[in-house]
Amino acid sequence: MQVLKEEVRSAIMLAAYEEFRQSGYLEASMRRIATAAGMTSGNIYRYFRNKEDLFDAIVGPLYSEYNRYAQEYLQTAEAIATDGWDVEKRTSFFERVQNTLVGLLMASGPSLLLLLCRSEGSKYESIRSELTGFVESLLTKSFTAAKGPAGPLDERERIEIGMLAATMIESVAWIVANYHDSDMLGTLVERVIDVFGCGLEKQMEAHRS
Amino acid sequence: MQVLKEEVRSAIMLAAYEEFRQSGYLEASMRRIATAAGMTSGNIYRYFRNKEDLFDAIVGPLYSEYNRYAQEYLQTAEAIATDGWDVEKRTSFFERVQNTLVGLLMASGPSLLLLLCRSEGSKYESIRSELTGFVESLLTKSFTAAKGPAGPLDERERIEIGMLAATMIESVAWIVANYHDSDMLGTLVERVIDVFGCGLEKQMEAHRS
Amino acid sequence: MQVLKEEVRSAIMLAAYEEFRQSGYLEASMRRIATAAGMTSGNIYRYFRNKEDLFDAIVGPLYSEYNRYAQEYLQTAEAIATDGWDVEKRTSFFERVQNTLVGLLMASGPSLLLLLCRSEGSKYESIRSELTGFVESLLTKSFTAAKGPAGPLDERERIEIGMLAATMIESVAWIVANYHDSDMLGTLVERVIDVFGCGLEKQMEAHRS
Amino acid sequence: MQVLKEEVRSAIMLAAYEEFRQSGYLEASMRRIATAAGMTSGNIYRYFRNKEDLFDAIVGPLYSEYNRYAQEYLQTAEAIATDGWDVEKRTSFFERVQNTLVGLLMASGPSLLLLLCRSEGSKYESIRSELTGFVESLLTKSFTAAKGPAGPLDERERIEIGMLAATMIESVAWIVANYHDSDMLGTLVERVIDVFGCGLEKQMEAHRS
DNA sequence: GATGAATGAGCCTTCATTCAT
């Protein structure tokens, strides 16, 4: 049964997606992917150089896009920080973060799940800490500004911010892993941001007084 | 030269803990565990039937304990729910959750890390969703009570509660994976519960009106 | 766009020659040959039954030719030996060997390189020992004649002749593998024959006395 | 059937030796080696890290020894060259080369065969050209000295020396591949050196006049 | 005629597990 190249390529990527989703990058088996895609393992290598390349094909485009977004938003944040960061700007802060994340989610489709939750052992495995770092840096700027002349953040504040950033990303990862419908995804992420936003405001107040 | 049986058993479990922590259940290597424990891989099998059994030995007791706690708290919650769930009781609600979780953390020691974060591929890999289910059930009760006569929760409310429960557990897992010091652990978990608590209050208000 | 059959055949053989030269028979890759010939690997099998057949096509004609030469020269040598083998004839002996070899080299072109140096794993891999046998037989006749009435060669003489024949072929093979320019090739082979001739003369003298 | 470690190690090396000898480094199959050694392929890896390591174990010691010899003899040659290189020293030259080679052969045993003739694809594959370079350098020194004030060698002389060095090594390789008895090996190598020595003398004379 | 997708056997290697010693 001869099939067109693109169809087969898609079939492989589909089977690979499923396998990566179930087993993660390291435990995924090329043989199983092949079987699921209805072919011999050798044939996969006509379409993808190796396991990494196959993972890349699914997840790489999204990663690039993320990189563009991240850089852009960090620069914007930098600019705002330099100008001063008044109440008005601060209130618009979480909308920006929210837009970044929700935008990414909308643009991404199901591959975000692999990137965020199943990439251990691949070259993308640091994505979570990158994302965390990104969010952390935004939060730090916001906090520093809010704190005003009181000076730089103390150790405990930094740890808490780090935790908030990380758990926020964990939460997003969970949502991505459990809801694939684009609308629902957006709603839930917004909700999570709300929750964390609320917690943050409280923390800021506490530290300001 | 002969070592007592229990000492050897401990040595194996110690080495295994470290290996599981670093590599996770699936990627953990029996050979490396044996080497680290100062023996041959074959000897491990005199003390533990297989990899799973070894993981069990480390993580199983905590799992049982968790099960006891969970059941107990659920029953309590049930009782309260039946009696009615007034403001006062509601305000004490998060303290209970908090106590449950922090108590578990204190009672558990480092094996919680394995159970929550390194059990993929083992028979405990569903622990997170179990925990989530537990928290979800508590939240549902609380919400239902708060909503009062307006009747049962709608689909959307249930989904949001599910998400909040799950992401809360994810957050706790992250903390457990990143901070081992018992005090810091407590502080951070309390902080996370604060944040989620704040978000929850807002949500309740929103839905009450 | 359609190419004539013979052109394609040639293109394949050309690409195959290069691949066999670089990688040897066993390590040669049909895929690389196809790519270099500007076609798909499958198409090669319309022109050649398999890898061996392709190697055959390049190297077979030369092998046949060698066989003709060898038989012819052996018969001549036989005839001379029967007639008696005086000094004059003996002095012309190495010229004959030389002419045989250099003739083959000139008549052969680059495929001799494959036949002599890259045929391991193919059905031609015994060519070196065949050639050696041929030269050995010539040398044996010459020696026997030179030794005269002293009778047949002893074990040690036969071994040395065998070795000289073999290393002479090895030398020629090295030259063929390293110099492709026809003139240089001739010069160096003559030079090698000189060297071996010199050694042989000495050996003959030693054994005659 | 339990066997002592060293016995098994030897059995593997023996089987490996045979396999490498028959198929060369690249074509050798670990499975076949294992089968020949009476075990599963996996078990080999208890004794040798991988194919390369196994080849190393057989061939490495000899290679080290060769390196020591080569350096030593090159230094000696250098010293002689500086002092001047009269007839007497020159006549002793080939005795030195001969001693080097024959010494190596005696010290080496059958692994020399693998090193010289079956190492393609391994990290030792350049051994022939190294050896050739070594001999070539000795010959060049000798020639330059013999030529005296006439100055450096011309292109053609250099090519011929290169060829003589290379074909000499080829000859030695052939001998090693075909005779394993230590005495016979010595005799034949001496014989080959004689032959080449004779050819060299003639060449020197030709170029001196 | 030619394509190139597909196969299947083979490669080296790793690893949990078993068992003779």
Add this chain to the structure above:
DNA sequence: CATGAATGAAGGCTCATTCAT
């Protein structure tokens, strides 16, 4: 008790070859 040699299945990957199109 403990060893560590051995197994067997699986891993990712390559390649000559076949065959539907």
